[in-house]
Amino acid sequence: MFIDIHVHPAFYEPINRDLAREEMRHEALDIHKNGTAPLAHIFNQMRCAGLDRLCLLAQDYSTSIGQTVVSNQEIRELLDLAPDRFFGFASVDPHDPKAVEKLEDAFLRLGLQGLNLHPGRQKFLPSAPELEPIYAICERFDKPVLFHAGLSWEPDTQTRLGHPLEFEAVAAAHPKLRICLGHFGWPWVRETAMLMLKYPNVYADTACLYFDSAREFYIQTFTRDIPATWIDRSLRHQVMFGSDNPRFEQIRMASALEELGLRDSTLELIRGRNALDFLGLAREGDPICT
Amino acid sequence: MYLKSITLQTSAYNEMIVLTPQVEETVAESGVKNGMVTVLTKHTTTGITVNEALECLESDIQIALSLFAPEDRPYSHARMLRDYGSTAGNPTGHLKAMLTGNHCHFLIRDGRLDRGGAQDVYFCEFDGPARRKILIIVEEHTVL
Numbered sequence: 001m002f003i004d005i006h007v008h009p010a011f012y013e014p015i016n017r018d019l020a021r022e023e024m025r026h027e028a029l030d031i032h033k034n035g036t037a038p039l040a041h042i043f044n045q046m047r048c049a050g051l052d053r054l055c056l057l058a059q060d061y062s063t064s065i066g067q068t069v070v071s072n073q074e075i076r077e078l079l080d081l082a083p084d085r086f087f088g089f090a091s092v093d094p095h096d097p098k099a100v101e102k103l104e105d106a107f108l109r110l111g112l113q114g115l116n117l118h119p120g121r122q123k124f125l126p127s128a129p130e131l132e133p134i135y136a137i138c139e140r141f142d143k144p145v146l147f148h149a150g151l152s153w154e155p156d157t158q159t160r161l162g163h164p165l166e167f168e169a170v171a172a173a174h175p176k177l178r179i180c181l182g183h184f185g186w187p188w189v190r191e192t193a194m195l196m197l198k199y200p201n202v203y204a205d206t207a208c209l210y211f212d213s214a215r216e217f218y219i220q221t222f223t224r225d226i227p228a229t230w231i232d233r234s235l236r237h238q239v240m241f242g243s244d245n246p247r248f249e250q251i252r253m254a255s256a257l258e259e260l261g262l263r264d265s266t267l268e269l270i271r272g273r274n275a276l277d278f279l280g281l282a283r284e285g286d287p288i289c290t
Numbered sequence: 291m292y293l294k295s296i297t298l299q300t301s302a303y304n305e306m307i308v309l310t311p312q313v314e315e316t317v318a319e320s321g322v323k324n325g326m327v328t329v330l331t332k333h334t335t336t337g338i339t340v341n342e343a344l345e346c347l348e349s350d351i352q353i354a355l356s357l358f359a360p361e362d363r364p365y366s367h368a369r370m371l372r373d374y375g376s377t378a379g380n381p382t383g384h385l386k387a388m389l390t391g392n393h394c395h396f397l398i399r400d401g402r403l404d405r406g407g408a409q410d411v412y413f414c415e416f417d418g419p420a421r422r423k424i425l426i427i428v429e430e431h432t433v434l
Contacts, residue, residue, distance in 0.1 A: 031374070031375040032373060032375055033373065033374050034374070034376070035421065038421070041419055041420070041421060044299075044300075044302075044418075045419055047301075048302060048303055048418075153375060209377050209379075210370060210377075211369060212364075212368050213364075213379055214377075215361075216364065247375065247376050247377070251303060252361075
């Protein structure tokens with residue numbers, strides 16, 4: 001199974017019936033000229049990339065822009081339209097006094113499979129004490145957290161809040177909490193690799209494409225900035241394919257993975273098995289490449 | 291002038307789709323007996339071309355275009371675009387579209403498309419899958 005763990009469905013047609021909401025999304029995300037996408041287009045894109053499942057992320061920026069960019073309820077609606085194609089992550093704004101309540105609702109009533117947080121946009125330090133009740137809910141329900149890490153193209157973001165080192169205290173204090181540093185923490189990919197080496201509960205996704213073509217950027221990032229051997233030998237169970245679509249190009253990024261000189265068994269892990277582990281869906285007895 | 295806009299949902303990265311039936315239908319709808327029809331794509335990574343509608347030729351055309359614009363060349367257009375807030379990973383689409391052009395014309399005589407026996411109108415997708423818009427413009431001319 002080939003999974004894209006990092007997809008933003010902000011412009012999916014079924015949740016864009018309201019033009020004002022669509023316009024808000026263009027401004028909030030600084031993504032323009034892309035229009036909205038019917039699910040038929042999404043499925044075509046998945047087929048061209050060879051993807052079986054997408055993990056759709058909610059984005060709750062209630063306290064900074066006064067609303068959610070994509071709500072937990074909208075993620076549920078999309079899951080209901082294609083339950084065999086999508087996984088869904090909730091989002092809460094850590095500054096919202098009802099954040100814990102909303103997260104419990106997302107896991108219990110909406111059945112969402114993890115939590116998406118963006119320290120740089122939501123303006124919090126991952127290790128801040130206010131986050132502890134949120135992490136406690138995730139641990140109680142055995143749900144992973146996907147953090148935006150490294151550079152964010154979104155407006156009104158502070159990159160320093162997503163520096164990989166800011167996540168070390170969380171990884172250390174919560175060894176049973178699976179956390180993913182989105183975008184491999186780019187440009188701090190060595191720091192991300194360091195954290196993954198030290199903490200087996202830290203994952204990273206490949207949703208980065210800030211310069212050049214997908215092929216050129218992946219070769220630079222995953223064979224030069226860090227050697228491919230680091231992934232192939234030591235981090236192979238902690239790297240997941242992610243695209244950050246629609247910001248970046250799902251089809252060409254999926255293809256670029258094959259250019260890195262990784263073992264076939266490592267590619268299989270990055271394409272799907274690691275995401276299933278991260279989601280807590282890998283079954284006992286499933287073969288694990290070592 | 292009679293104008294029709296059609297929307298296609300393409301399903302592959304590179305794809306050739308015959309549009310001749312839609313063009314003939316639009317000419318018939320227009321009621322124009324003598325004139326000119328133009329088929330025009332509204333995108334810069336798609337093309338309109340005229341060729342014989344054979345699977346073998348479609349394959350040869352795609353391969354020839356790929357030789358001109360291979361995926362693994364270092365293109366200047368491969369970068370983040372501020373206006374879009376996303377990456378421009380489609381330089382090959384722009385270059386292939388430049389070769390095919392973005393439109394074609396046919397004469398209309400006695401209310402019918404005056405095309406050669408082997409001529410078909412193709413819409414060419416070079417950065418799919420995507421939703422695409424095409425204009426079919428029918429103009430009436432006086433025959434002197």
